Amino acid sequence: MAFSLFTTTSTFSVSLRCQARPNTSRNRTNPKRLSTNTNRRSQKPNPPQRKSGDFRPPSPISTAAGDTATTFTRLPPKDDFFLPSLQDSTEITLSELTIPTPAKNPKQELDDENVDNVRFDYGKFELYEVDDDFEDESEDDFDENDDVDGEMEGTGSRVFEGSGKFELYEVDDEFDEDDDEGIEMEGSTSGIFEGGDVFEGEGSDIKEKEKGLPAVMRCFDRAKIYVKAGDGGNGVVAFRREKFVPLGGPSGGDGGRGGNVYVEVDGSMNSLLPFRQSVHIKAGRGGHGHGKKQFGAKGEDVVVKVPPGTVIREAGEGGIQGNVLLELLHPGQKALLLPGGRGGRGNASFKTGLNRVPKIAENGEEGPEMWLDLELKLVADVGIVGAPNAGKSTFLSVISAAQPAIANYPFTTLLPNLGVVSFDYDATVVVADLPGLLEGAHRGFGLGHEFLRHSERCSVLLSVNLDDRIEVSSSPSNAIDFLTLCHSLKVHVVDGSSPQPEYEYEAVRLELEMFSPELAEKPYLVVYNKMDLPDAYENWKTFRDSLRSRGIEPFCMSAVKREGTHDVICAAYELVRRREASKEEVRRDPVNLNYVADMVKKQRNAPINEFEISHDSSSKTWYVQGLGLQRYMDSDRRFQHVLEACGVNKSLLKLGVKEGDTVVVGDMELVWHDYDSAGSTSRRKWSAEPSRS
């Protein structure tokens, strides 16, 4: 009985990527075309020459002597600039409000078409290497079966090392991503340029809207990166050759292990912005072994620095989120994410009493690789929520040294502001002032989900009520996403001067609940603001009674006059402290941050005699699956011994394998031959056969 080796086709994803490249784009016909354009663009255009007869506008300011004076333009004050109608109107519903889009400059009325044009549309880009000798496509004999392994390495490492030549070209929109493994590169680059919206599982309309936001308004709180641990170096076959040392024996050293990929929390980071630039992160590969029993060098480790509050997931597909791998909250936390591949053994390691001249060596193990989705959730103890214009930023500016923008129009705050409130030497509370919430925030209205998500981590939410011109028709908008970032508390600020403060309070609350019931369950304080205004002062009692009837004791304050603010923040601190104390018990179990690496190691060390066999009778194929078996697939001869030793052959025979059946083990296809010649009863013979086309 014997297996004959059939094929050992490697199925690295990257190999496909390389194969499909020549057919992908029309630009392939002349890959240097865009680089030429780039050069051209870098040449400054000549300024238009004024002809003698050109109209020259009269100078707006002229001195008596007739000299032209310099003129300066000043922007109108903010109050005039944004939603001027608010100043006069008596009642406006929040649902009627829209966020000021940067493209919509009141001075430059743009129709919808123009607005679209103004948006930041970076298109899709793909990077590929340009061959120096590449002149004409007809001469390009691209052989798909070329050493793919080598190309894969070259492409990856050169991206980061800056060597080699790369060109940026635009990819056709109709380009079918499924046909080409280049998707990997493309996916990453679009991840760079389009921020997090690509990876969200939200409605397409929301994605559209986010694309329109300029970079400063988008939070860089999502990123998609590719990490790869280094491959192990190969072991070598070498023999000691020295004068006066006859038959020196095997001396091939082992390969070095590949570099590890670590993830570390860097307290000085507050966004995932750095991952716009570097998406592919690879650890170094281990050095190969050498003669004289010299071991290869270890591959260089890489440490991926992330801000506190980063959640790391396996990259999801088709809008489905992958599993959470790690949640890194505290500065200094460091996790081993992917361990480098083990170095292969050199022939010196195979020397035994029976085989004193081994001529085999192992290849290094491949380093594991994966795409990761990173998501940053701000870590604050207290989140301040409320309808727009309630006075949230004013409150933060009073209780901390933070200086957020404050103005009398909604959506002054577009990104959360963090402030640290110090009570004592070691007692501090981090407070996040979140953008205002509007009706529909839980569906992404306003700045919607982006902000709600961040509020999840706040311990306590403070809620500020407004009173003035704004009536909240039914719910909040922006801040909800950021609330996810606040640890344990929210302070709900209500504008006391709004016509119906209770209604506003209810609307914000409802929006929080609709976004996440967990979020709504977090402890919160309700603060009635703008008590210095007569309307607010009058409405206070009604508001208080209405909340008391529901078992909530609201606070009142005037943030502008700094009255009542101290009580609020002290109460918030007390709540945070209590919550932290209750959390201590939960934290007793130390979190194993290296469990991903442990899983990878476990898979590597899987015993070879654990395997499963399945049979497809229609194609007469047997499938053998076993993680441990795959370790030995580098050497054909040895692999067949392994199959024998670990009992795969016996099991197949028991199950009824027949002459000519195909046996698939991992990437290898083998053909089963019954070999039972007289005189060699127990010996099995293996013969290699040409691979199947």
Ligand SMILES: Nc1nc2c(ncn2[C@@H]2O[C@H](COP(=O)(O)OP(=O)(O)OP(=O)(O)O)[C@@H](O)[C@H]2O)c(=O)[nH]1
């Ligand atoms: N009279 C009075 N006005 C206040 C008080 N607190 C805030 N304001 C005013 O209310 C307006 C809005 O204040 P902000 O702090 O920007 O409100 P916000 O809740 O942060 O608003 P958004 O960021 O747009 O959601 C500003 O003009 C403040 O001066 C207060 O206690 N009394």
Ligand SMILES: [Mg+2]
């Ligand atoms: Mg604000």
